[in-house]
Amino acid sequence: MAQVGITSQVAAEQDGAGATNAKPVVAQNLIKEFGELVAVRGIDFEVRPGECFGFLGPNGAGKTSTMRMITCASPVTSGSLLVNGMPVQTQARAVKSIIGVVPQGDNLDDEITVIDNLRLYAGYFGIGRAEANTRARSALELFQLADRANSKVDELSGGMKRRLLIARGLINEPSIIVLDEPTTGLDPQARHLVWRTLRRLKDQGVTMLLTTHYMDEAATLCDRLIVMHEGRILAEGTPLELIRRIAGETVIEAHSLDVAALDRIAEHLRDAGAEIEQTPDTVHAFGLNGTDVTESNVHGAQIYSRPANLEDVFLRLTGRGLEE
Amino acid sequence: MLLTPERVPFGFRVWRRNWTVFKKFAMAEVGPLFVEPLVVLGAMGIGLGAYVSLSGDESYVQFIGPGIVGGYSLFAAFFECTYGSYTRMAIRGLYEAMIATPLSIEDVITGEVLWGATRSVFSATVILFVLTVMGFVDSPLAILIPPLAFLGGILFSSMALLVTAHAPSFWTFNYAITLGVMPMYFFGGVFFPLERYPDVVRELAWIIPLTPYVAVIRELVAGSLSMTTVWGLLYLVVLGAAFYYLAVARMKARLIR
Numbered sequence: 311m312a313q314v315g316i317t318s319q320v321a322a323e324q325d326g327a328g329a330t331n332a333k334p335v336v337a338q339n340l341i342k343e344f345g346e347l348v349a350v351r352g353i354d355f356e357v358r359p360g361e362c363f364g365f366l367g368p369n370g371a372g373k374t375s376t377m378r379m380i381t382c383a384s385p386v387t388s389g390s391l392l393v394n395g396m397p398v399q400t401q402a403r404a405v406k407s408i409i410g411v412v413p414q415g416d417n418l419d420d421e422i423t424v425i426d427n428l429r430l431y432a433g434y435f436g437i438g439r440a441e442a443n444t445r446a447r448s449a450l451e452l453f454q455l456a457d458r459a460n461s462k463v464d465e466l467s468g469g470m471k472r473r474l475l476i477a478r479g480l481i482n483e484p485s486i487i488v489l490d491e492p493t494t495g496l497d498p499q500a501r502h503l504v505w506r507t508l509r510r511l512k513d514q515g516v517t518m519l520l521t522t523h524y525m526d527e528a529a530t531l532c533d534r535l536i537v538m539h540e541g542r543i544l545a546e547g548t549p550l551e552l553i554r555r556i557a558g559e560t561v562i563e564a565h566s567l568d569v570a571a572l573d574r575i576a577e578h579l580r581d582a583g584a585e586i587e588q589t590p591d592t593v594h595a596f597g598l599n600g601t602d603v604t605e606s607n608v609h610g611a612q613i614y615s616r617p618a619n620l621e622d623v624f625l626r627l628t629g630r631g632l633e634e
Numbered sequence: 635m636l637l638t639p640e641r642v643p644f645g646f647r648v649w650r651r652n653w654t655v656f657k658k659f660a661m662a663e664v665g666p667l668f669v670e671p672l673v674v675l676g677a678m679g680i681g682l683g684a685y686v687s688l689s690g691d692e693s694y695v696q697f698i699g700p701g702i703v704g705g706y707s708l709f710a711a712f713f714e715c716t717y718g719s720y721t722r723m724a725i726r727g728l729y730e731a732m733i734a735t736p737l738s739i740e741d742v743i744t745g746e747v748l749w750g751a752t753r754s755v756f757s758a759t760v761i762l763f764v765l766t767v768m769g770f771v772d773s774p775l776a777i778l779i780p781p782l783a784f785l786g787g788i789l790f791s792s793m794a795l796l797v798t799a800h801a802p803s804f805w806t807f808n809y810a811i812t813l814g815v816m817p818m819y820f821f822g823g824v825f826f827p828l829e830r831y832p833d834v835v836r837e838l839a840w841i842i843p844l845t846p847y848v849a850v851i852r853e854l855v856a857g858s859l860s861m862t863t864v865w866g867l868l869y870l871v872v873l874g875a876a877f878y879y880l881a882v883a884r885m886k887a888r889l890i891r
Contacts, residue, residue: 344891381734384891403736411734417727421655430651434735436643482735 332395334359334486334517335380340389342375342541349375351541352389362508362518364528364535366620368628371538373521374414374490380519381411381488393486407435410484412476414491418463424474425450425459428481435482442481449477453507469500476507487511489520493527505530525620537627544627549620556626557618562595562603566611574609587626594622637878641744644737648745649752651728652718671706671761675699678825688827699765700855701824703758703779704786704848710757711750711787712815715794716807719746723798729889739889743795743882750791751784758783765855773857782854785870786847792877793843799884818844843873 335357342350350372357363365373378384379391382402391398393405419427425446432442450456453473458466466474472492479487492508493501508531512518522528528535529549536546545552562584564575569590576586576593584595593611596618605614656663679695686694722728732742759780765771797810822844828836839845846866853863 383730383733402738406734407736409734413727413730413734415727417731419651419728419731420726422651422658426654430654431731431735433650434647434732434737436647436736 332392333357334394335363335519336390336392337376338390340376340379340391341387342372342379342384343387348541350379350387353538353541353543355536355543355546357517357519358534360512360515360517361533362512362520362531364532365519365521365538366525366528366535366624367538370540371628372541373538376538377488377490377519377521381409382406383411407482408485410479410482410487412479412487412489412492414494416471416475418471418474418478420463422463423460424455424463424466427463427474428478431478432481437482445481445483449481453477454503467500469496469503472496472500472504473507476504480511484516486517486519489518491522492520493522493524501527525624529620537624539628545623552623553618553620557622558596559599559618560601560615561618561622562593562598562601562613562615564593564595564608564611564613565591567591568610571610575611575613594625596622596626637744637875641741642748644741645744645748647737648732648742649748652745652749653752667757667760668764671702671757672764674702675764689829696770697827698825699761699768699770700851701822701848703761703765703783703855704822704844704851705819705824706761707754707758707783707786708790708815708818708844708847711754711790712794712811714753715746715750715791716798716801716810717804719750719795719798720801720804720807722746723889724801733889739886740882743885746795747788747791747878747881750794751787754787754790755780755783771855773855775854775857775859778854779851782847782850782867785867785874786843789843789847789870789874789877792874792881795881796877796884799881799888818842823848840869843870846870 333356335355337353337355339352339354340350341348341352349370353372353376355363365376367373375384379386379398380393382398382405386399394408396405398405419430422430428446428449429439429442432445433439437445447456447459450459453476455470455473455477458470463471463474476489476492479489489508493504496504505527508518508520512531518531520528520531532549534546534548535552537544537552545556547555562579564572566572566575572588572591572593576588576595579593579595579598580586582598584598587594587596598615601615603613603615605612607613675695675698679693679698683694683698688694688697729739729742733739737745762771762776762779766776793814794810797806797814801807821839822842823839824844828839828845831839846862846869850863850866850870853859
């Protein structure tokens, strides 16, 4: 009898999820203020079903604030934010029941075992005990943690904890999964394992929202992304579109500690029609597409050409200075 | 508005998490649960009691027994919802993890209050059991003490969570205990009858939530109910509702930005 009660409660909680045709996320003139500080300054974006949508930007750009509004962890100051057609302000419970959250920090429950972490988290969604146990077992299998089911959380490696966090975020079989820097602090093997997992989820049609500081991660995972800076969206598109539009095809890069040498190289490249960005030890030249410079030493500086990448886009848009 | 019947099942999900952890460490908890009140009953009741004469023919250990039931259920709820809740909230980040699920912060705090009240029931029941075995319980009405401990536990847990909501670190709780809980324990009618006080102080002592709580326990143990129980229960309910409301509001202010 109790079982029936709990099951019907889950159904009731997920009732709002019925609007399957709705866009996963639609933000219009979305604003977030913390007192005087304006973290998000009226942004608009739409996430399409089944895509992986990335939020890039330096620290303080407003990415995490935006994500926290989507996951109903932080109230919207003003504007409209719909998740599967439901306004987050009024339907938080229904929104949260169809979202899986993978936080940046490890907030696993370290007083209980690995499998209890999954079972109790399922319980928070109102998933009945038997079903929670089944889901927990299969999640551990899927994330290669089955032999750690009865370990304490603090006996796990960093990579295992991250896998457990992702497994936990999927326990409610969400249609949208929100990941905040999912591979920060992981070694390359663990990173690739996480990426593989995320690609598999995408194949299953799960919509993914992710923030990252790794441009290779954004390039390999994201179908579309936005670059944020100081609470605004500076650019939006597929990784390749953004690279072509903002950084072109080829970047010529010169390194030296000799500022005079860099100045001379910058001048030559500018004369050749390049757009120059210069820091005390580096020159980046954009716009000389197709130019091939084999690595060589010119005027006492190392110079070479390479294909433009997402990191170029990011730095061109958000600047090369350190802003904290 | 807050502790509504619809809220309870959501709070119960949080309660279940704490119960799961408690069961694992139950053996470590059960010992102190028995030992400490017994030490107090022994030292105060039998040791100090030899020098104490009460107005009736009641022994001192008989007098303080119900007070210890009240005092230790207060401690159980208060410690759980200060040190315990602060650890879950600030050290382990569990509240953050929980509110990423359909649970709201109101649900989480409700679950914590229900759990603190449960700990209060455990403590009260254990000591009541000991007192019964020792032959100090006169009335079958004492069976109502565990549910009363749940009600008192809701109040004490809510008071504790209100402190936790403002705590920058664990040190805050030392102040709360030294300046709040221990004075309640010593002046709330646990160790000596309120008649010892001058009239004004005696009236004021009823403001301390432990005073009516212990007074009701005394009447249940003795089996002689008076208006004290009616007013005491009313006061506990009203104060409990007020502190619960405040605790939720302040926790929301702390955690939701």
